[in-house]
Amino acid sequence: MTSPELIRWKVGHKIFTLFIQAALLALHNVEAYFLQGNRHEGILSLRHAANMMRMSALAMKYSADFQKGKYESIIRPSMPERFSGLGSMDHAYLIKVMARIKRIKNGCRHFLVRNTMILLPRYSKPTMPTFLSASALWKTKIA
Numbered sequence: 001m002t003s004p005e006l007i008r009w010k011v012g013h014k015i016f017t018l019f020i021q022a023a024l025l026a027l028h029n030v031e032a033y034f035l036q037g038n039r040h041e042g043i044l045s046l047r048h049a050a051n052m053m054r055m056s057a058l059a060m061k062y063s064a065d066f067q068k069g070k071y072e073s074i075i076r077p078s079m080p081e082r083f084s085g086l087g088s089m090d091h092a093y094l095i096k097v098m099a100r101i102k103r104i105k106n107g108c109r110h111f112l113v114r115n116t117m118i119l120l121p122r123y124s125k126p127t128m129p130t131f132l133s134a135s136a137l138w139k140t141k142i143a
Contacts, residue, residue: 005066005074012063013085016056020090023052027097034108042111 026049033042064071085091101108 003070003074005070006078008066009063009075012059016059016063017090019052019056019059020094023049023056024090024094024097026052027094027101030108031097031101031104034104034111037111039111042108 026045029045030042030049033039033045
């Protein structure tokens with residue numbers, strides 16, 4: 001069965017995976033540039049990671065943008081039993097990279113911040129970019 005909801009779910013998850021993989025690469029680069037002492041590239045990588053995480057959240061929101069009952073009646077029956085994205089290799093690698101960055105967090109914070117302003121789009125007003133300090137990113141919880 002090919003319903004519009006199932007197509008949206010599958011396409012949205014493929015886009016989500018693309019953004020998560022891009023975020024993983026950017027986070028890996030934040031760590032690598034920190035260890036190399038390359039502050040400029042570290043800041044750019046942190047900006048890319050934040051943007052990719054935001055885009056992945058939007059892709060997931062797109063994936064599930066249909067009536068609640070459709071998930072149980074159409075989407076869930078199409079999945080293998082006990083399926084969860086939490087068991088994916090990407091998720092496992094994301095946890096590892098985040099744990100490594102957390103261990104060097106204080107050093108990274110001082111390395112990246114130093115009065116740096118990072119331009120990030122704020123999605124509530126897509127046409128109006130907002131300046132946020134790099135230190136604000138360290139305080140942001142990524143669910």
